[in-house]
Each structure stands twice: as C-alpha cells, then as structure tokens.
Amino acid sequence: MKFNFSLLLLFLFLSISLLQLTSAACHADDEAALLAFKSGITQDPSGLLSSWKSGTDCCTWAGINCLVNNRVTSLSLVGQPDKPNTFLTGTISSTLVKLKYLDGIYLQNLKNLSGKFPDFLFGFSNLKYIYIEHNKLSGQIPANIGNLTQLEALSLSGNQFTGIIPSSITKLIQLTQLNLDKMGKLKNLTLLSLDHNQLTGTIPNNFSSFTNLRILRLSFNKLSGNIPSSISLLAPKLQYLELGHNALSGKIPDFLGKFQALDTLDLSRNKFSGTLPKSFGNLTKIFNLDLSYNSLNDPFPVMNVKGIESLDLSYNNFHLKQIPKWVISSPIIYSLKLAKCGLQLNLSEFQPAETYFYDYIDLSGNEISGSPVGLLNRTDYLVGFLASGNKLKFDLESLRIVKTLKTLDLSRNLVYGKVPKGVSGLEKLNVSYNHLCGQIPANKFAASAFVGNDCLCGSPLPPCK
Ligand SMILES: *[C@@H]1O[C@H](CO)[C@@H](O)[C@H](O)[C@H]1NC(C)=O
Ligand SMILES: *[C@@H]1O[C@H](CO)[C@@H](O)[C@H](O)[C@H]1NC(C)=O
Ligand SMILES: *[C@@H]1O[C@H](CO)[C@@H](O)[C@H](O)[C@H]1NC(C)=O
Ligand SMILES: *[C@@H]1O[C@H](CO)[C@@H](O)[C@H](O)[C@H]1NC(C)=O
Ligand SMILES: *[C@@H]1O[C@H](CO)[C@@H](O)[C@H](O)[C@H]1NC(C)=O
Ligand SMILES: *[C@@H]1O[C@H](CO)[C@@H](O)[C@H](O)[C@H]1NC(C)=O
Ligand SMILES: *[C@@H]1O[C@H](CO)[C@@H](O)[C@H](O)[C@H]1NC(C)=O
Ligand SMILES: *[C@@H]1O[C@H](CO)[C@@H](O)[C@H](O)[C@H]1NC(C)=O
Numbered sequence: 001m002k003f004n005f006s007l008l009l010l011f012l013f014l015s016i017s018l019l020q021l022t023s024a025a026c027h028a029d030d031e032a033a034l035l036a037f038k039s040g041i042t043q044d045p046s047g048l049l050s051s052w053k054s055g056t057d058c059c060t061w062a063g064i065n066c067l068v069n070n071r072v073t074s075l076s077l078v079g080q081p082d083k084p085n086t087f088l089t090g091t092i093s094s095t096l097v098k099l100k101y102l103d104g105i106y107l108q109n110l111k112n113l114s115g116k117f118p119d120f121l122f123g124f125s126n127l128k129y130i131y132i133e134h135n136k137l138s139g140q141i142p143a144n145i146g147n148l149t150q151l152e153a154l155s156l157s158g159n160q161f162t163g164i165i166p167s168s169i170t171k172l173i174q175l176t177q178l179n180l181d182k183m184g185k186l187k188n189l190t191l192l193s194l195d196h197n198q199l200t201g202t203i204p205n206n207f208s209s210f211t212n213l214r215i216l217r218l219s220f221n222k223l224s225g226n227i228p229s230s231i232s233l234l235a236p237k238l239q240y241l242e243l244g245h246n247a248l249s250g251k252i253p254d255f256l257g258k259f260q261a262l263d264t265l266d267l268s269r270n271k272f273s274g275t276l277p278k279s280f281g282n283l284t285k286i287f288n289l290d291l292s293y294n295s296l297n298d299p300f301p302v303m304n305v306k307g308i309e310s311l312d313l314s315y316n317n318f319h320l321k322q323i324p325k326w327v328i329s330s331p332i333i334y335s336l337k338l339a340k341c342g343l344q345l346n347l348s349e350f351q352p353a354e355t356y357f358y359d360y361i362d363l364s365g366n367e368i369s370g371s372p373v374g375l376l377n378r379t380d381y382l383v384g385f386l387a388s389g390n391k392l393k394f395d396l397e398s399l400r401i402v403k404t405l406k407t408l409d410l411s412r413n414l415v416y417g418k419v420p421k422g423v424s425g426l427e428k429l430n431v432s433y434n435h436l437c438g439q440i441p442a443n444k445f446a447a448s449a450f451v452g453n454d455c456l457c458g459s460p461l462p463p464c465k
Contacts, residue, residue, distance in 0.1 A: 025058075025059075030098065032098060035052065041090035043088065045086075049088075063077045073102060073103045074103055079111060081134070088110040092115060100126075103126050104131075105130055107132045110135055114135070119142065125150065128150060132159070133158050134158035137160065143168060148172060151189055157196050158196040160197065165199055192217070194217065199222065199223060203248075207228075214237055216234065219242040225248065227243070237261055241259070245268065260282070272291075273294070275297050275298070289313075302326070308333055309330075312338075332357060337362040339363065339386070343367065347370040347371060347375060358381070361375075361379075361387075364386050364390070367391060370393070376400050384405075388410065395416060399420070405426060408423065411430040416436065419431060419450075420441070429449050431449065435453060437454050447460040
C-alpha cells in the first residue's frame with residue numbers, strides 16, 4: 001500500500017492549525033507577566049483591571065492585544081483626564097519583561113503610577129512605542145536611553161522626572177547614512193515628548209540629520225541655555241517644536257526659518273531676547289505660533305503664511321501698531337492674543353477676513369480706541385474677550401454677549417452705559433474702572449469686578465439710593 005505522505009502532512013498541518021484556533025489562549029509567560037503587573041497595583045477604583053483574571057485568556061483582557069501567535073503585542077491602559085477615579089496606584093512590575101513580543105506599551109493618564117523609569121524596557125527588542133504619560137514616575141531618565149534605537153515614539157510627558165536630558169537620546173533620532181549601510185535598518189523615531197517634567201540642564205546638541213522626527217516636545221520643564229544649533233538638522237520634517245515654559249535664553253536662531261514643515265512653534269515663557277530673524281518669514285506652513293512672555297524686540301518680520309490658526313505674541317517688547325495683514329487675512333484663525341504688543345488701532349475699523357472660528361481674543365494693555373461692538377457682533381462662538389487697559393469707548397448695553405462667552409474683561413477703558421443682564425451667565429467678568437452707571441443686575445462676581453465706575457450700584461457694590 002502506498003502511503004500518501006503529503007496528504008498526511010496536510011492533515012497534520014490542518015489539525016495543528018485547528019488546535020491553535022480552538023485552544024486560543026495566551027502564553028503562560030504573558031499571563032504571569034500581566035498578573036504580576038496587576039499585583040503591583042494597590043488601587044484601581046474604576047476597575048481598569050477587573051477583567052484580568054487568572055485562568056482566562058489574557059488576550060481577551062481589557063487593554064491587551066495579541067497580534068502574533070497569541071502573544072501579547074500591546075499593553076494599553078488609558079485613564080480619562082476628566083474622570084478623576086480612572087487611576088491606578090502602584091508601580092510597574094519588571095516581570096512585564098516576559099512579554100517578549102511587546103511592540104507598544106501605553107500607560108496613559110493613570111495619574112498615580114510611581115517608581116523610577118522602568119529599566120526592563122531595555123530588555124525588549126521589538127518595542128516600538130513607549131507612552132508612559134501623566135503618571136508620577138520620578139528619578140532620572142537613564143543615561144543609556146539612547147540604546148532603545150528601535151523606538152518610533154517615546155513619550156514620558158507629565159511625570160516627575162528630574163535631572164538632565166541624557167545626550168544619548170539624540171541617538172534615537174539620528175538616521176545616518178552609515179547606519180543605513182551598516183545595519184540596513186532604518187530608525188524612525190517620529191515622536192519624542194518629555195514635556196511636563198522637571199528636567200534641568202541644556203538641550204543636547206548632537207542631533208543628526210536624515211531624521212524622521214516630526215514632534216519634539218520639551219515644554220514645561222526647567223531647561224536653560226540656548227536652542228542648540230544641531231536642532232537645525234531636524235528641519236526637513238519637524239512639524240511640532242514645543243519648548244515653552246522653560247528658562248531658555250539667547251536669540252531665536254536664524255535657522256528656524258529653514259523648518260519648512262513646521263506647523264506649531266511654541267517658545268513661550270522663556271527668556272529669549274533680541275529680534276526675530278528675517279528667515280521667520282519663510283515659515284509658510286506655520287499654523288500655531290506662541291512667542292508670548294519673552295523679551296523679544298521689534299521689528300516683527302513679515303510672514304508669508306497662508307493662514308494662521310492661533311497666534312500669541314503677548315508680553316514681549318513689540319510695538320506692532322497695527323494687527324499684521326497676514327493675521328487679518330487668515331481664513332482659519334481662532335485664537336488671537338496680542339496683549340501688550342503696542343497696538344494703536346481703532347477697533348471699529350478692524351475687519352478680519354474671517355470671524356467665524358474665533359474663540360479667544362486678548363488685546364489687553366494696548367492703545368486701542370473705538371468699539372468692539374461690530375467685531376463681537378460677528379464672532380458667534382467667542383469664548384473669551386480680554387481688552388483691559390485700552391481706550392475702548394462704547395455703550396456696554398450694545399455689546400452682543402453670545403451663549404458661548406465665558407470670560408469678558410473690559411476693565412480700565414472708557415466704557416459707558418449700564419451693565420446688561422446678559423453678563424450674569426459669564427464665568428469671569430471685569431468691567432472695573434470705566435464710566436458705567438446704574439443698577440448692577442443679579443450676579444456672582446466680586447466687587448473688584450465693578451469698582452471704579454461713575455455711578456454703579458447694587459450688589460456686590462453698595463445698594464442704589
Ligand atoms: C495615590 O497614591 C498614594 C500613595 O502612593 C495614595 O496615598 C493616594 O490615595 C493615591 N490616589 C490618588 C488619587 O492620589
Ligand atoms: C547600551 O549600549 C551600550 C553600547 O552599545 C552597551 O555597552 C550597554 O550595555 C547597553 N546598555 C543596556 C542597558 O542595554
Ligand atoms: C552625544 O554626545 C554625548 C556626549 O556629549 C554622547 O555620549 C552621545 O553618544 C552623543 N550622541 C550621539 C548620537 O552621537
Ligand atoms: C522608516 O521610514 C521609511 C520611510 O520614511 C520606511 O520606508 C521604513 O520602512 C521605516 N522603517 C521602519 C523600521 O519602520
Ligand atoms: C527663504 O527661502 C528662500 C528659498 O528657500 C531663500 O532664497 C531665502 O533666502 C529665504 N529667506 C530668508 C529671509 O531666509
Ligand atoms: C473709530 O472708527 C470709527 C469708524 O470708522 C469712527 O466712527 C470713530 O470716530 C473712530 N474712533 C476714534 C477714536 O478714532
Ligand atoms: C449686528 O448684526 C445684526 C445682524 O446680524 C445687524 O442687524 C446689526 O446692525 C449689527 N450691529 C452692529 C453694531 O454691527
Ligand atoms: C478687575 O480688573 C482690575 C484692574 O484691571 C483688577 O485690579 C481686579 O483685580 C480685577 N478683578 C477681577 C474680579 O478680576
């Protein structure tokens with residue numbers, strides 16, 4: 001009798017595949033690793049881990065994905081920022097290193113995970129995504145962080161890391177011709193976020209070219225020194241450069257104009273000084289520009305941008321006189337903050353090309369005359385209007401107060417008339433130091449919101465006679 005060997009093979013193959021399908025259960029190592037993680041958690045009030053039960057298939061547990069041979073490929077536990085009880089207290093068990101096939105670890109917004117940087121992450125060779133954000137991890141970022149060369153995204157935002165940014169971190173970002181030839185492996189870190197920590201020292205200055213980095217977030221730390229020159233090598237692809245809320249100083253470098261793909265530039269609340277380079281005008285794709293709270297001087301360069309979405313130049317040493325044309329003509333602007341920018345215009349004559357998207361306008365501390373009545377008549381979704389310390393002169397009762405408005409600050413102007421009923425629904429109001437008169441409608445605001453007027457009366461000021 002002839003034995004049909006290939007048929008037997010086919011049979012064997014089919015039954016093995018069938019066996020795998022029917023007994024789909026996670027690998028014992030993966031289950032052990034995840035249960036060890038769970039036992040490191042002491043509080044889980046919203047039950048993020050309630051489906052993690054020994055003896056059940058861990059691939060079905062909340063936050064677990066198994067995409068390769070029933071092995072765990074991603075661990076994703078995400079708390080909601082607006083739900084304070086979605087948090088986990090505890091530390092990240094190093095037993096997780098048994099998840100050999102892990103490709104991404106996402107522990108986001110769990111608020112109360114603590115401990116040091118999880119060193120076991122160095123033990124993975126397939127790990128591409130690390131998002132350990134908005135927790136309470138502390139200590140230093142390891143000096144050898146640059147060893148994680150296979151990473152495509154690293155975010156440690158919103159923790160309590162201290163110490164310096166290890167210079168080896170630039171190894172994650174570089175993609176040199178040499179690497180290409182020698183290893184035949186492209187390194188594609190596209191996101192590096194270390195914002196909202198307590199990092200000190202300077203920004204490392206050995207970034208290399210041919211990089212794929214699109215997002216660099218270092219804001220809300222305590223970094224000092226200049227913007228290093230090697231950052232210019234990130235120019236071709238970088239879209240988000242966020243360095244705000246640090247102690248960086250020096251001039252804004254000329255090379256920033258080379259960042260042709262830049263969408264968002266945040267340099268706010270640092271100690272930058274001097275004038276902006278003319279090359280700034282070449283940032284044709286910039287949508288969000290925040291330079292507020294520095295010591296930058298005139299002149300502000302002419303920008304060749306097609307449309308700006310949000311602009312904040314407040315609290316520098318600018319004397320813009322007029323709102324720049326490229327701002328007025330923007331078809332997509334929603335946030336305009338030009339407080340203390342030396343504006344000397346008549347607001348009645350401000351005719352922006354678009355008013356539909358505006359949700360925030362701050363023109364405080366300028367020499368603006370005229371009236372905002374026409375402008376606010378056309379901003380249907382405005383949330384905040386701040387214009388204290390100007391020379392605005394108009395009847396407050398003719399100001400349209402849209403349903404979306406939450407903040408209105410007109411203090412220290414020349415506003416007259418009565419306080420309209422419509423203000424009672426606002427969250428913040430300040431009409432102090434104007435020429436208002438008459439009874440204040442029922443409201444919840446402090447007296448300092450109304451003082452310094454000609455003849456306002458009624459709560460919270462003394463009663464009317
Ligand atoms: C966070 O953890 C600490 C102990 O580490 C604990 O006292 C606290 O209750 C936890 N929960 C929150 C919401 O902070
Ligand atoms: C990091 O890389 C260096 C050099 O490649 C090596 O000597 C070191 O052992 C590595 N460290 C870790 C924690 O992998
Ligand atoms: C950057 O410089 C530091 C020392 O200054 C060095 O340890 C690190 O390896 C360098 N990184 C790269 C990518 O060359
Ligand atoms: C890196 O990106 C390039 C294109 O930008 C792509 O061809 C390559 O596959 C990526 N490499 C990895 C390891 O993802
Ligand atoms: C803007 O870019 C063009 C072409 O890339 C270049 O010729 C010009 O010098 C740049 N302008 C400034 C002010 O850097
Ligand atoms: C502002 O402009 C309006 C409209 O053009 C005009 O009626 C008004 O007198 C101007 N106000 C001042 C202070 O120049
Ligand atoms: C406000 O808009 C309405 C129409 O939407 C118009 O009738 C009115 O004259 C406008 N008022 C001012 C002061 O522009
Ligand atoms: C209102 O504005 C004045 C002057 O600008 C300020 O002193 C006061 O604290 C403000 N009050 C409120 C309630 O914002």
